[in-house]
Amino acid sequence: MEGCHRNGEIAPKLLDLNLMITQESRRPWFHDDENSVFNTEERKLELKLGPPGGEDEHASSIIRHFKKEPKDKSILSLAGKHFSSSPSSTKTTSHKRTAPGPVVGWPPVRSFRKNLASGSSSKLGNDSTTSNGVALKNQKCDDDAKIMEPMRQGGMFVKINMYGVPIGRKVDLSVHDSYEQLSYTVDKLFRGLLAAQRDLSSSVEDEKPITGLLDGNGEYTLTYEDNEGDKMLVGDVPWQMFVSSVKRLRVIKTSEISSALTYGNGKQEKMRR
Amino acid sequence: MTRDRSEMSEDDDDQQSQSQSPPLDLRSAAIAEPCSSSSSSFSVVDSTPNKSRNCISSGTLTSQPFPDHVLENVLENVLQFLDSRCDRNAASLVCKSWWRVEASTRSEVFIGNCYALSPSRLTQRFKRVSSLVLKGKPRFADFNLMPPDWGANFAPWVSTMAKAYPWLEKVDLKRMFVTDDDLALLAESFPGFKELILVCCEGFGTSGIAIVANKCRKLKVLDLIESEVTDDEVDWISCFPEDVTCLESLAFDCVEAPINFKALEGLVARSPCLKKLRLNRFVSLVELHRLLLGAPQLTSLGTGSFSHDEEPQSEQEPDYAAAFRACKSVVCLSGFRELMPEYLPAIYPVCANLTSLNFSYANISPDMFKPIIHNCHKLQVFWALDSICDEGLQAVAETCKELRELRIFPFDPREDSEGPVSEVGLQAISEGCRKLESILYFCQRMTNAAVIAMSENCPELTVFRLCIMGRHRPDHVTGKPMDEGFGAIVKNCKKLTRLAVSGLLTDQAFRYMGEYGKLVRTLSVAFAGDSDMALRHVLEGCPRLQKLEIRDSPFGDAALRSGMHRYYNMRFVWMSACSLTRGCCKDIARAMPNLVVEVIGSDDDDDNRDYVETLYMYRSLDGPRKDAPKFVAIL
Numbered sequence: 001m002e003g004c005h006r007n008g009e010i011a012p013k014l015l016d017l018n019l020m021i022t023q024e025s026r027r028p029w030f031h032d033d034e035n036s037v038f039n040t041e042e043r044k045l046e047l048k049l050g051p052p053g054g055e056d057e058h059a060s061s062i063i064r065h066f067k068k069e070p071k072d073k074s075i076l077s078l079a080g081k082h083f084s085s086s087p088s089s090t091k092t093t094s095h096k097r098t099a100p101g102p103v104v105g106w107p108p109v110r111s112f113r114k115n116l117a118s119g120s121s122s123k124l125g126n127d128s129t130t131s132n133g134v135a136l137k138n139q140k141c142d143d144d145a146k147i148m149e150p151m152r153q154g155g156m157f158v159k160i161n162m163y164g165v166p167i168g169r170k171v172d173l174s175v176h177d178s179y180e181q182l183s184y185t186v187d188k189l190f191r192g193l194l195a196a197q198r199d200l201s202s203s204v205e206d207e208k209p210i211t212g213l214l215d216g217n218g219e220y221t222l223t224y225e226d227n228e229g230d231k232m233l234v235g236d237v238p239w240q241m242f243v244s245s246v247k248r249l250r251v252i253k254t255s256e257i258s259s260a261l262t263y264g265n266g267k268q269e270k271m272r273r
Numbered sequence: 274m275t276r277d278r279s280e281m282s283e284d285d286d287d288q289q290s291q292s293q294s295p296p297l298d299l300r301s302a303a304i305a306e307p308c309s310s311s312s313s314s315f316s317v318v319d320s321t322p323n324k325s326r327n328c329i330s331s332g333t334l335t336s337q338p339f340p341d342h343v344l345e346n347v348l349e350n351v352l353q354f355l356d357s358r359c360d361r362n363a364a365s366l367v368c369k370s371w372w373r374v375e376a377s378t379r380s381e382v383f384i385g386n387c388y389a390l391s392p393s394r395l396t397q398r399f400k401r402v403s404s405l406v407l408k409g410k411p412r413f414a415d416f417n418l419m420p421p422d423w424g425a426n427f428a429p430w431v432s433t434m435a436k437a438y439p440w441l442e443k444v445d446l447k448r449m450f451v452t453d454d455d456l457a458l459l460a461e462s463f464p465g466f467k468e469l470i471l472v473c474c475e476g477f478g479t480s481g482i483a484i485v486a487n488k489c490r491k492l493k494v495l496d497l498i499e500s501e502v503t504d505d506e507v508d509w510i511s512c513f514p515e516d517v518t519c520l521e522s523l524a525f526d527c528v529e530a531p532i533n534f535k536a537l538e539g540l541v542a543r544s545p546c547l548k549k550l551r552l553n554r555f556v557s558l559v560e561l562h563r564l565l566l567g568a569p570q571l572t573s574l575g576t577g578s579f580s581h582d583e584e585p586q587s588e589q590e591p592d593y594a595a596a597f598r599a600c601k602s603v604v605c606l607s608g609f610r611e612l613m614p615e616y617l618p619a620i621y622p623v624c625a626n627l628t629s630l631n632f633s634y635a636n637i638s639p640d641m642f643k644p645i646i647h648n649c650h651k652l653q654v655f656w657a658l659d660s661i662c663d664e665g666l667q668a669v670a671e672t673c674k675e676l677r678e679l680r681i682f683p684f685d686p687r688e689d690s691e692g693p694v695s696e697v698g699l700q701a702i703s704e705g706c707r708k709l710e711s712i713l714y715f716c717q718r719m720t721n722a723a724v725i726a727m728s729e730n731c732p733e734l735t736v737f738r739l740c741i742m743g744r745h746r747p748d749h750v751t752g753k754p755m756d757e758g759f760g761a762i763v764k765n766c767k768k769l770t771r772l773a774v775s776g777l778l779t780d781q782a783f784r785y786m787g788e789y790g791k792l793v794r795t796l797s798v799a800f801a802g803d804s805d806m807a808l809r810h811v812l813e814g815c816p817r818l819q820k821l822e823i824r825d826s827p828f829g830d831a832a833l834r835s836g837m838h839r840y841y842n843m844r845f846v847w848m849s850a851c852s853l854t855r856g857c858c859k860d861i862a863r864a865m866p867n868l869v870v871e872v873i874g875s876d877d878d879d880d881n882r883d884y885v886e887t888l889y890m891y892r893s894l895d896g897p898r899k900d901a902p903k904f905v906a907i908l
Contacts, residue, residue: 102688103744103825104416104417104418105413105416105417105418105824106416106688106742106744106799106800107683107686107688107715107740107742108413108415108416108740108799109416109682109683109686109715110415110416110499111417112499112527113633113682113686114686116634116636116658116684116685159505159506168480168505168506168507169453169480170453170478170480170505192461193484
């Protein structure tokens, strides 16, 4: 914790920040205790949206009926979460800031409406700054308090595309534990789609199973792209190693293997389907 | 016009249905007062509330040999004309044969809470369903008050319906978790499928959309509204079939992925019935222009980005105004996702016809806004950012005498910013737009006087949602709580069905709500009230209350217990960051077996195990759900 007391340094380790948060969320805000230095240091580090400079941290009382302050998992929200209440009407003007810390989900504006200020403020008036598509991100997380990433059912999903099929799918690797199982899933995912591509009026009986994905014997072969951008054949390394490094799957024509794998190893252009 | 309004509005929910107190299986419910005799939104399969009837009480569904087939046929022919679900629910309670016939003729089913019953119960009762409206997560989930992966999975519904309703034509989901596989199953199982509407949904990507586009050959409506759609890098627009399509409505403004414009142009060209088109922000002005020239029959248009990437070319820019002029039928306009304000005048030609205008992504100043709004005399629905300021609202009040629905969103949703709109704007609207029925207004400061004025000037109000963004903010002129303002709303607006309160509120405000909120069905409370009495006022009053969502308010066990007589007649109760204990929730769960009591906590809540972070409880015919994640405890 010494790191945060160093002068001028505004780069504590993340671990320190976490410790600071858990400490802070247990201590009532309004006590000006012996850790006041701690407070000011933290205030310097506090990432907030308001203007810099003097903050009006009045000793507001916590709402009396509350038993506990909601948990805050965010590194950004160093102020912790608590509520300032003004039950008496002492605060008659609104120019005083009544809420020192951000609160989850308040104001109740959906996330895709929240990023307007950062995105398109440059468009006001006669500014003709170009849009670069970064502006509005459809994020699920509040810009103040990032709770949890929008995970898809907690699984490990990787995209998978197949030669000849315009529609890509996703595979949850966390529910697979072997290459055979994966190969079976690929067949299940794409068999119908592939048949549909070949012949619009295909019926279930016309669908051929997709086999030989792993041994080079079938018409198609399963390949993957790892976290370094390299393209490899699926099946060569132990399953767990594969799962930890795979980023994307592709089903290619077996005849195209050599060209597909040499093409764009590393960070070159994407493999054409 | 009502159609357009309900498409744009996020809570089209219950504006049609009036009286709703669905009875559950009364035999096991400990209900003090009799259920109201009004119709139900989903009545129990085997309840027989009318004791005087001589009915089979075993609850089995084996049908007795019915002697009068003529009567059943007549009934069937007559009941077919009943559209409203209230009427149908009432009819189904008359007697067993009416119940049977109604069940066999109901084609549109509305399920307000996907966990109120199981999919198999649906398919067992209703045999000829062609349209399903299904809602999942409670609304506060939109504001990150609930961890993701809570549930509301569409999967069990689609798989059950795939076998039971192969003729299914329409699915309308709100706040459901829908996967690509679900969409694939849907596309494969229902050959006549016509309408897919996904509002505030998530869990799927452009791959799923591609499958629907490709396989649903009779598709008329594909509306993705405020949903989270992952970019699977699939050119889904190209997946529509090559021939002429039946498309009437295509809305993908929420899809955050680039699209193949050439394919879109081709699609629009071969969709002669297309009336509604909502583009996402990856469609530029130039592209919009080309689309408009090819689709002058559009009635509802979402304009995409309304800007362009490159610097304006040196050659002549397209005549955007001319393209809009050609769209004589456009009555509903939205989009403007990355608006370049200098191009806004292009929409002048359509302003006079507009009944619905959505500027809620456009940061427009009052000066830019006023010339436009002064042409919009027919406007009934208007959504905007508060960047138009009180001045802009005054302009709306001057011109838009037909306004029914107003929504003002904050450009900068912080609690401490100054705020460009205030009671001045609200007052102006109340004076100019006397026909106002629905308002959602975000602001930083407000006065009781303005709210009272609105209650007096706008008697048609059914929805009043005021969000004073600073918590516990009083009337900024008098310094008093906002009790009188909201009190006036419930007193004077006799048709009020939905209310959301904010600002500094004492128990008195809730006393007013309980006493005068006779038709209120939905109530949202945040950071309000002084004591348990506040919640008790509401639970002991508000006879029509269906949906109650409360956060961060000092209400405890005693208040929660005071509502036990009515939880079976409500769709749900949400209480987060209040003062509830686990013990009390357990008691209620024990006393009310048909109520599912979910306690949702954060992962490491060990230090305060008795404290309930979030309570979400709802009635259910089929008991607690089996798909609850670890962080949900069902008591």
